[in-house]
Amino acid sequence: MTVRTRFAPSPTGFMHLGGVRTALYAYLFAKQNNGKFILRIEDTDQERYVEGATDVIYDTLRACGLNWDEGPDVGGPVGPYVQSERKDTYLPYAKQLVASGHAYYCFCSKEEIDTRRAAVEAAGGTWKYDKHCQHLTQEEVEAKLAAGIPWTIRMNAPTEGETSYHDTVFGDMTFQNSEAMDDMVLIKQDGMPTYNFANVIDDHLMGITHVMRGMEYLSSTPRYNYLYNALGWEIPTYIHLPTVMRDATHKLSKRDGDAYYSDYIDKGYLTEALVNYLALVGWNPGDEREFFTLPELVEAFDVHRLNKSPGIFDVNKLTWFNAEYIRRMNPERYLELATPWFDKVLAGKNIDYHRLAELMQERTEIFSQVPDMVRFLGELPDYDIELYTHKKMKTNPEVARTALALCKPMLEGIPEAEWQETVIHDRLMEAIAASGMKNGAVLWPLRIAISGQASTPGGAMEIAYLLGKGETLRRLADGESRLANA
RNA sequence: GGCUCCGUUGUCUAGAGGCCUAGGACGUCGCCCUCUCAAGGCGAAAACACCGGUUCGAAUCCGGUCGGAGCUGCCA
Numbered sequence: 001m002t003v004r005t006r007f008a009p010s011p012t013g014f015m016h017l018g019g020v021r022t023a024l025y026a027y028l029f030a031k032q033n034n035g036k037f038i039l040r041i042e043d044t045d046q047e048r049y050v051e052g053a054t055d056v057i058y059d060t061l062r063a064c065g066l067n068w069d070e071g072p073d074v075g076g077p078v079g080p081y082v083q084s085e086r087k088d089t090y091l092p093y094a095k096q097l098v099a100s101g102h103a104y105y106c107f108c109s110k111e112e113i114d115t116r117r118a119a120v121e122a123a124g125g126t127w128k129y130d131k132h133c134q135h136l137t138q139e140e141v142e143a144k145l146a147a148g149i150p151w152t153i154r155m156n157a158p159t160e161g162e163t164s165y166h167d168t169v170f171g172d173m174t175f176q177n178s179e180a181m182d183d184m185v186l187i188k189q190d191g192m193p194t195y196n197f198a199n200v201i202d203d204h205l206m207g208i209t210h211v212m213r214g215m216e217y218l219s220s221t222p223r224y225n226y227l228y229n230a231l232g233w234e235i236p237t238y239i240h241l242p243t244v245m246r247d248a249t250h251k252l253s254k255r256d257g258d259a260y261y262s263d264y265i266d267k268g269y270l271t272e273a274l275v276n277y278l279a280l281v282g283w284n285p286g287d288e289r290e291f292f293t294l295p296e297l298v299e300a301f302d303v304h305r306l307n308k309s310p311g312i313f314d315v316n317k318l319t320w321f322n323a324e325y326i327r328r329m330n331p332e333r334y335l336e337l338a339t340p341w342f343d344k345v346l347a348g349k350n351i352d353y354h355r356l357a358e359l360m361q362e363r364t365e366i367f368s369q370v371p372d373m374v375r376f377l378g379e380l381p382d383y384d385i386e387l388y389t390h391k392k393m394k395t396n397p398e399v400a401r402t403a404l405a406l407c408k409p410m411l412e413g414i415p416e417a418e419w420q421e422t423v424i425h426d427r428l429m430e431a432i433a434a435s436g437m438k439n440g441a442v443l444w445p446l447r448i449a450i451s452g453q454a455s456t457p458g459g460a461m462e463i464a465y466l467l468g469k470g471e472t473l474r475r476l477a478d479g480e481s482r483l484a485n486a
Numbered sequence: 487g488g489c490u491c492c493g494u495u496g497u498c499u500a501g502a503g504g505c506c507u508a509g510g511a512c513g514u515c516g517c518c519c520u521c522u523c524a525a526g527g528c529g530a531a532a533a534c535a536c537c538g539g540u541u542c543g544a545a546u547c548c549g550g551u552c553g554g555a556g557c558u559g560c561c562a
Contacts, residue, residue, distance in 0.1 A: 009562090106560095126489095152560055154560095170492095173490080179558090180489070180558095182558080186560095189560060194560065194561085214556090215490095219558080240491095249555075284498080284499055286500080287500090288510050290512095309492050309493065309555095310556095312497060313498095314496095314498060314513085316512060320511090323524095323525095327525080360524095373523090440522090447521060447522065457522095458524095460521060460522090
């Protein structure tokens with residue numbers, strides 16, 4: 001039997017990280033079994049339709065490398081792969097269930113149900129559809145249908161007995177039918193199937209062998225099994241996944257701007273790092289490896305090592321992964337990725353991006369931090385002369401005046417054409433040695449004068465080089481006047 | 487409320503009765519290196535939710551308690 005898994009998102013316009021992880025696991029499982037990974041769009045809720053939303057799904061999945069073997073755009077033998085385009089395939093099955101007594105037409109309006117629900121709940125009870133329409137005779141049903149009264153088709157749920165099934169992650173599950181079952185709507189008034197129904201029909205028609213989805217479906221699975229059985233179909237293997245949380249009590253949410261794939265990409269996280277990290281929330285390889293490429297994940301993934309408990313998405317750890325990926329990438333790629341971020345604050349400043357990139361690569365955790373880290377190169381920040389005081393460097397404004405006075409003529413003496421780091425370094429070190437001052441006592445003030453900030457990516461010599469002779473000297477003079485006025 | 491699931495350091499986790507004086511990673515803290523920051527090196531603090539039971543022996547098995555989550559939609 002060929003393994004077939006699917007990822008079946010509804011097009012909301014965003015890809016939730018939990019969804020990305022579900023897709024990832026479904027992809028990994030299919031691939032490691034030489035199976036097929038299918039993409040199906042579940043857009044049965046017309047009211048939630050969002051223009052362009054499927055492109056978000058395509059783009060995200062592709063960026064993550066989760067290429068589907070069958071799907072809306074690539075086609076396949078069991079299409080179409082968009083539920084709204086399959087609208088006509090569901091009703092016949094619903095009618096078949098009506099004929100066999102597993103479902104029935106319901107003519108209750110939402111208002112009528114709301115009224116009855118409110119009454120039950122006011123009395124302290126738990127509402128469940130009351131099978132009001134189940135007792136309609138065939139003649140009554142046909143009369144109402146003929147009269148054009150809006151209808152839905154509901155599952156005729158059993159009220160006794162129990163349903164058991166096995167889940168790969170959570171083990172054996174048993175539910176009392178009286179509690180887990182209810183007469184859920186199969187076909188809505190607008191003629192569309194509900195998720196609950198379409199999911200079962202499509203998974204079967206598309207030959208899905210392993211259903212991977214969030215654990216929120218754990219308690220509705222008995223209802224799906226009832227449908228599979230009623231239709232005489234084989235029940236797939238269930239692999240329910242633990243939830244990805246923001247913290248112990250909240251799921252990742254749109255509101256906090258931390259739930260979507262795009263939230264992270266926009267902040268300058270790398271897709272590879274995100275995928276790598278996500279794979280590890282809820283699963284581990286059983287050894288101490290942490291870094292995985294997608295092919296390595298395909299190799300290492302094991303559904304039996306999936307965790308049951310919800311996992312909190314830790315941005316700290318993600319950031320660490322991201323920083324590691326950045327450090328490990330080749331310098332050319334770093335330069336390419338960092339350039340747009342450099343440009344935000346350095347465009348037109350004639351800075352050697354190549355050298356800047358070398359200095360920044362090991363200091364970058366996420367790209368969105370880059371502009372703030374290099375802004376000072378474009379414009380000297382206003383700063384307090386207290387920065388010249390540093391106990392460990394044995395410097396203060398007084399020492400700084402001497403240090404700058406030492407550096408200035410020396411730097412002025414370097415010809416424009418020889419303004420290179422090695423030259424600057426050698427001249428500076430000679431001058432410092434000759435003066436008898438400590439390295440830090442000279443270099444700290446120099447760096448403060450030309451950068452205007454306490455910490456910088458690189459030291460005084462690197463910064464002087466990046467700034468160029470003219471700008472370095474200009475800032476040096478600025479520092480001297482600040483110190484003189486103090 | 488009912489049903490279901492979950493419960494090892496702040497976080498992700500290893501752990502399937504003795505290998506655990508509970509291991510790894512992120513984060514945190516300290517030291518070293520050093521012209522700052524970062525990186526790197528070294529080190530530290532930090533957990534079996536609680537209470538009972540089973541057993542010679544429990545993080546691991548059982549029961550209860552507590553805590554959290556999910557479901558309880560003509561959303562998915």
